Amino acid sequence: MNTTKNGASSGGTSKPSIVTPLPAVETGLVPRDWTIVKDELEGILNISGLDFQFCPRMDGDGVDTPGRDAGSRGWVPDWHWRINPGLLLARSRQAEAIGSLGLAKILLDAQNKGNDIIPKELRDKAYIVFPRTILHSFDGYDWFTYLRWKDGRWKLYPTMQGDHEFLCRARFIRLVKAAVSS
Numbered sequence: 001m002n003t004t005k006n007g008a009s010s011g012g013t014s015k016p017s018i019v020t021p022l023p024a025v026e027t028g029l030v031p032r033d034w035t036i037v038k039d040e041l042e043g044i045l046n047i048s049g050l051d052f053q054f055c056p057r058m059d060g061d062g063v064d065t066p067g068r069d070a071g072s073r074g075w076v077p078d079w080h081w082r083i084n085p086g087l088l089l090a091r092s093r094q095a096e097a098i099g100s101l102g103l104a105k106i107l108l109d110a111q112n113k114g115n116d117i118i119p120k121e122l123r124d125k126a127y128i129v130f131p132r133t134i135l136h137s138f139d140g141y142d143w144f145t146y147l148r149w150k151d152g153r154w155k156l157y158p159t160m161q162g163d164h165e166f167l168c169r170a171r172f173i174r175l176v177k178a179a180v181s182s
Contacts, residue, residue: 017047021102024133029101029145029156033138040132042098045175047106052119052128054172056091088170089144092131097172099130104145104156111154123149126171146170
């Protein structure tokens with residue numbers, strides 16, 4: 001059983017699990033020499049009320065065709081097409097997505113205790129995006145984080161932007177039912 005800052009438990013029970021994500025600075029997940037630009041915490045959450053299925057990809061994103069016309073630069077293959085991180089973050093706001101580094105910490109801690117909060121069917125198929133925390137690296141770039149299934153477990157990675165595969169596999173976390181309290 002994982003305990004959050006306020007003593008609430010998360011994961012591993014059939015009852016609703018109430019959690020309060022920690023601020024990014026308290027998670028131990030911020031790389032050394034990086035700073036926190038934005039950290040929008042979710043508040044109190046019911047872990048059983050999380051939806052991991054929302055994909056931010058929209059028609060017209062250029063991923064349905066073998067390539068796209070880049071105007072004067074000519075044809076650009078899909079493997080080279082990049083997503084503006086601002087676009088992904090704007091879509092997370094439109095979708096009312098949650099996902100702070102504190103929530104990532106809760107999901108990783110639950111995994112380490114043998115509790116599966118992220119649906120098993122997303123393994124090797126999805127990237128779970130955390131758009132509510134933005135980190136600034138020592139070399140001057142802003143990053144958001146995501147979880148990816150690799151080597152038999154979910155692992156946290158930073159990214160500045162993704163390619164077409166990232167957008168097709170990206171999943172935002174959203175609330176269902178009465179999953180948040182004030």
